[in-house]
Each structure stands twice: as structure tokens, then as C-alpha cells.
Amino acid sequence: MFHRVLHVLSQRPSRTGSGVTLDSIVRCADERGWEQHAVVGTPHDESRPTVGGLHSSRIHPLVFGTETFPLGLAGMSDVMPYPSRRFSSFSPEEVDEYVRAWTAHVRDVLADTQPNVIHSHHVWLLSSLLRDLAPDVPIVTHCHGTGLRQMELCPHLAERVVRGCARNDAFCVLHEEHARRLEAVLGISRDRIHVVGAGYREDIFRTGRRSDERTDGRSDGVEGMALVYAGKFSHAKGLPSLLDALELLEPRFPDLVLHVAGDGSGDEAEGLRSRMTRMASRVQMHGMLDQAGLAALLERSQAFVLPSMYEGLPLVLVEAAACGCDLVATALPGVVQDLAPTLGDRLTLVPLPPMRSIDVPEEDALPGFARDLAEALADTLTRPRRSEPPDLERFRWSAVASRVERVWRSLIA
Numbered sequence: 001m002f003h004r005v006l007h008v009l010s011q012r013p014s015r016t017g018s019g020v021t022l023d024s025i026v027r028c029a030d031e032r033g034w035e036q037h038a039v040v041g042t043p044h045d046e047s048r049p050t051v052g053g054l055h056s057s058r059i060h061p062l063v064f065g066t067e068t069f070p071l072g073l074a075g076m077s078d079v080m081p082y083p084s085r086r087f088s089s090f091s092p093e094e095v096d097e098y099v100r101a102w103t104a105h106v107r108d109v110l111a112d113t114q115p116n117v118i119h120s121h122h123v124w125l126l127s128s129l130l131r132d133l134a135p136d137v138p139i140v141t142h143c144h145g146t147g148l149r150q151m152e153l154c155p156h157l158a159e160r161v162v163r164g165c166a167r168n169d170a171f172c173v174l175h176e177e178h179a180r181r182l183e184a185v186l187g188i189s190r191d192r193i194h195v196v197g198a199g200y201r202e203d204i205f206r207t208g209r210r211s212d213e214r215t216d217g218r219s220d221g222v223e224g225m226a227l228v229y230a231g232k233f234s235h236a237k238g239l240p241s242l243l244d245a246l247e248l249l250e251p252r253f254p255d256l257v258l259h260v261a262g263d264g265s266g267d268e269a270e271g272l273r274s275r276m277t278r279m280a281s282r283v284q285m286h287g288m289l290d291q292a293g294l295a296a297l298l299e300r301s302q303a304f305v306l307p308s309m310y311e312g313l314p315l316v317l318v319e320a321a322a323c324g325c326d327l328v329a330t331a332l333p334g335v336v337q338d339l340a341p342t343l344g345d346r347l348t349l350v351p352l353p354p355m356r357s358i359d360v361p362e363e364d365a366l367p368g369f370a371r372d373l374a375e376a377l378a379d380t381l382t383r384p385r386r387s388e389p390p391d392l393e394r395f396r397w398s399a400v401a402s403r404v405e406r407v408w409r410s411l412i413a
Contacts, residue, residue: 004115005116005119006038007038007051008106009122010041010102013040013050015082017144018121024052024201025400028402029405036052037054040061041061041062041064042061043064043065044064074086074098076124076146076147079264080264081265087153099125102126103129110133117412119404120142122141123143123165123186125161127168128163138411139170140171140408143182145311147161148185151185152358165186169192171193172196173193174196174313175313179193179195194403196403197395198312199315200322201319205291205322207324207389225256227303228301228320229260229306231316232262233263235272236308238308238309240272241366241370242307243272244373247279259297260283261297294319298325302385303326304317304326306328307330308330309355309359318339318343326348328373329347330349331351332352346389346390350376352369353366
């Protein structure tokens with residue numbers, strides 16, 4: 001039977017983990033014969049968005065920052081890799097405006113597309129509206145963890161999110177820790193929550209790439225001993241502590257260069273950018289790289305580091321392992337429970353510092369964390385580099401999409 005799915009994402013596609021998930025699931029579902037449409041948010045000054053190879057007529061953006069809808073597009077994290085509003089900065093009137101705009105937009109798209117199932121991303125405001133807009137359509141909501149964080153940052157919005165999202169039919173989560181938290185926060189039964197994981201592009205992230213395999217026509221500039229960080233310019237990502245660790249390592253590794261792939265906006269990001277600029281002899285900033293560009297950088301680097309204080313399931317570790325990198329990461333629940341068993345001794349874990357909140361460490365614990373991080377990096381950089389990546393079969397997007405598709409079909413049946 002021919003089925004239609006409507007994907008719903010409240011922010012820009014492709015630029016974050018949830019956007020990559022959307023893009024990848026769309027590509028896989030297309031190969032399986034699903035008719036698909038996508039609702040996304042986009043700023044007024046960006047060209048028409050793309051999603052997983054869908055024809056432009058099947059992508060339905062709500063455009064923010066226009067004369068008729070001047071509200072700025074908000075991101076699911078408080079620090080995004082591009083300019084965005086914070087939900088915590090919305091006035092009550094702006095929240096109402098945000099909800100009204102999405103309500104009208106999604107209602108129109110539903111009337112045009114008549115989906116058999118809706119797959120929304122993030123346990124947050126937009127997902128909380130869907131049951132009222134589509135009372136007879138099965139709704140699957142994909143939890144990436146950031147919605148749970150926003151409930152802490154915006155407690156005044158949490159009740160309406162919980163009330164609305166708890167009525168959705170099923171939830172996809174990245175790992176068991178998310179499942180437990182979601183069950184408790186929404187007050188729903190565990191059988192409505194499905195652990196689907198997240199995936200990586202095995203056609204892009206792999207060993208043996210030729211040095212000229214780039215999509216942007218530039219050299220990646222990797223010389224000597226190379227360490228890679230990929231992510232937002234953010235304190236929650238542990239980037240300040242990584243720069244502290246790099247300074248601690250300088251006497252032992254004078255040729256070590258940290259390659260930073262990513263970007264950020266706001267005062268926090270600007271402060272980190274300024275510090276990295278002053279460290280230009282030890283830090284090379286590459287800006288936002290597409291996946292092929294990141295893969296080319298990883299394939300010619302010794303190690304990848306993710307010192308983050310909070311993540312869902314950081315598949316960038318899998319991508320780096322697929323490219324032959326050794327790995328250093330904080331001992332986050334998703335890393336310990338879902339990635340470490342597969343990554344094995346290629347991965348070195350660093351204990352998290354004592355935390356003040358879910359992604360804010362205690363200030364006086366940071367010097368010790370930087371020292372622990374430096375030691376883990378030193379151990380990793382001095383061991384022989386492994387020639388073969390681990391077996392990453394279950395992290396391929398095709399495997400993840402199959403698990404998601406089973407949820408869709410169970411609801412349609």
C-alpha cells in the first residue's frame with residue numbers, strides 16, 4: 001500500500017543533528033517507496049531549504065523574520081551554529097505569535113498533503129500542537145534530548161509541552177537514558193517509546209579516501225600531528241576546557257594542531273573565536289564543513305575529541321571512528337551505554353566534572369577536568385594508530401531508518 005509521511009522540524013534543516021537525522025531518514029524512506037513532505041523553519045535571508053533530495057514542491061518552509069512575521073527563528077539549543085533566537089528570550093506575546101504561525105502553517109500543509117503518519121522532531125512546542133491539528137493521524141515524535149533541556153531553561157513553557165506531546169502516539173529516542181527520562185517527564189508508558197539510535201553516512205565517512213575528495217575545492221591544510229574537534233563554539237560543548245588542555249599539552253607535543261570544524265553566534269561564541277584566533281599557531285578554524293569536507297579532515301587526523309558536557313547520541317564519534325581516528329570523549333550516558341561497547345579501546349573516556357546543571361559544570365572543577373582531558377589526549381596521541389575501524393553496521397542510517405519505519409507501519413496498521 002502507498003503511504004505518505006509528513007516530516008516536521010521547527011528549525012533549519014541539515015545544519016544540526018536533528019536536521020541531519022531528518023535528511024537521512026527522508027533519503028532512506030524514499031528508497032523504500034514512501035511519499036514524503038517536510039515542514040521546516042527557515043530565516044528570511046536563506047535560500048529555499050533542501051531536505052533529503054525532496055522536490056522543492058514537497059518542502060513547506062515557514063519563513064521567519066519577514067515583514068508579516070517578524071519573529072526571529074529560534075533554535076533548539078541556546079547556542080546554535082548560526083544566528084538564532086533563544087526560546088527563553090521569548091515574551092509571552094512572542095510565544096503566542098510563534099504558536100499561531102505554526103498552527104496556521106501546519107494546518108494548511110496537512111490539508112494539502114493528507115499524510116498517513118506525521119514524524120515530528122523535538123519534544124517541544126511545535127510537536128505539542130500536532131494532536132489538535134491532526135486528531136486522526138498517527139504522530140511519532142523524535143526526541144533528540146534538546147527538548148528536555150529546553151524544559152529546564154523555559155519552565156514556564158514545560159507544562160504546555162508536556163500536556164501536548166504526551167498525547168502523541170509514539171516516540172523515537174536515541175538511547176535508553178533518553179527513554180527513561182522521556183517516560184518520567186511525559187508520564188507515558190515505556191511501550192510507546194522506541195530506541196532507534198542515530199546513524200552515519202557510510203558512503204562518506206570511511207577510510208581510504210583520496211586526498212582530493214572534497215566538495216569545496218580547498219585543501220584541508222592538515223600537516224603534522226592533527227587533533228579534530230567538530231561542533232558549536234559553546235561552553236556546553238567543553239571547548240574552553242579543550243583549549244586549556246591544548247595549552248597543557250604544548251610542552252609535550254609542540255607540533256600538535258587542533259583543527260576546529262564548526263561555528264557559533266553570540267557573545268559566548270565570539271569569545272571562543274577570539275581566543276582561538278590568538279592561538280593561531282596551535283588552532284586552525286575551518287568553519288562549517290559539509291560532511292564530505294569533515295570526512296576528508298578526519299581521515300588525515302590522528303584523533304578526534306568531544307569534551308561535551310551534554311549530548312544525546314554524538315554520532316560524530318562514529319563518523320570519526322569510521323575515518324580511522326582514535327577518540328577521546330567525556331563519559332556521557334549515551335556514549336558509555338550506546339557507543340563505547342562498539343568503539344572499544346579506540347575510545348578513551350574522560351569523567352565529567354561535577355555538574356551544576358545538566359550542561360553547566362561547577363566552575364572550580366574545570367582546571368581538574370582540563371588536566372584529565374590533557375592526559376587522555378596524550379595517551380591517545382602516543383599510541384599506534386589503528387588501521388581498521390570497528391564494525392559500525394548498526395549505526396548506518398539504513399539500519400536506523402528501518403527501525404523508524406517499523407514504528408510508522410505499526411501505527412498505520
